[in-house]
Amino acid sequence: MFALVDCNNFYASCEKLFRPDLATTPVVVLSNNDGCVVARSKEAKALGVKMGVPVFQVRDLMRQHGILAFSSNYALYADISQRVMSTLEAMAPGVEVYSIDEAFIDLSGLQMLQSLSEFGRAIRQRIQKWQGITVCVGIAPSKTLAKLANHAAKTWPKTGGVVDLTCKSRQRKLLALLPVNEVWGIGGKLTKRLQQLGINTALQLADAAPAYIRQHFSVVVERTVRELNGESCLELEQIAATKKQIISSRSFGQRITDKQQMREAISEYISRACSKLRQEQQQAKHLTVFLRTSPFSDKDAPYSASKSVELEAPASDTRLFLAKAMQLLDGLWVNGYRYAKAGVMLADFYDPGVYQPGLFDQPEAGGQTAAYQKLMQLMDKLNAKHSKTIWFASQGGKQEWSMKREMLSPAYTTNWRELPVVR
DNA sequence: TCTGGGGTCCTAGGACCC
């Protein structure tokens, strides 16, 4: 038995947390670069602001109704998220942190102690009281059903924010009400293809023969069908799997047309990616660099390209990756385009020390020495206290291309200088 | 003028092996 705990309007709720004056104000949170709406308070939803819409398309609507916008403040959201998750971890032995605002809980065994809906309500009350964040709880015998139960808890206030789908007949009642695209794992493309087969509701998908679905789609969709029938196919994953790739990329605050600026941006992304890599205690053997113009502009000439390189041996040395990335950039850069975005990707990971080199391999110059390790450790340590204490000259100082964040709220809980003040 | 970022998994098809 699983519970899915999901924070309501998470980013928007975080923004309101230290702003009681905004309790009933419609609020939206924007994506990086202040580009799209990625979260909406319930007031903003009611006014018809759609998820994912570019801000410039709803500017009038926002002005008209006094909708307040915030730039993404990940330092704040990540910290509040951690507090919510540790509250959950204190209440149940098995917790899988699934995303920044939701977690699955293993309920097996807990039934003996109390009713599951009661447990759901207890979670809700405690997080409301301790973190000031409202959550909804869905309870069911499979993760996919727990997701739907949570959806129901969010949709119908009468439920009090907790829905228990233990009972088969309640499951079917809910499934009949929901269109198939509400099911976890069924996106736009699959919805279309399912509809062509006459499958429109979640219940119709649940009642399809698994073999038939396997034949027309894939094992993934087959698993979804089984899960919808209460057969648990997806386990609780408490230990986060080691990453298989690390991407660092950003759209630019303003278009880049100058190669030197692009070198700075790529250097910045390499530096971030390598520091993440060391945090994971991994080494990477594969590097990709990509850049592109805006896919939305119809008057700019489009250009998108990527190049990759294999290192001779896995590494996590920023300097080594910087050098390789600059070589790749030389092969990618074409004068005359207005570049909108670039990024780097590290892949093909190894635990330090396990890679078996080829007989004739030369270790990359400056790659794996003890001195390098000390240098990187020192850099990481300095930057952990205050990010950007120390950086590579190639990352640039002014970073004129860096992302727009014009409506950023304070890092209330993670920066001494930005603590909320009570007067 | 202005449109996010970071991931995972699966499949099909080609290359290659014996």
Next chain:
DNA sequence: TCTGGGGTCCTAGGACCC
């Protein structure tokens, strides 16, 4: 006239998630 069968590995692309 008639030209195999079975398998692995890798990659690109597609789909999904939050």
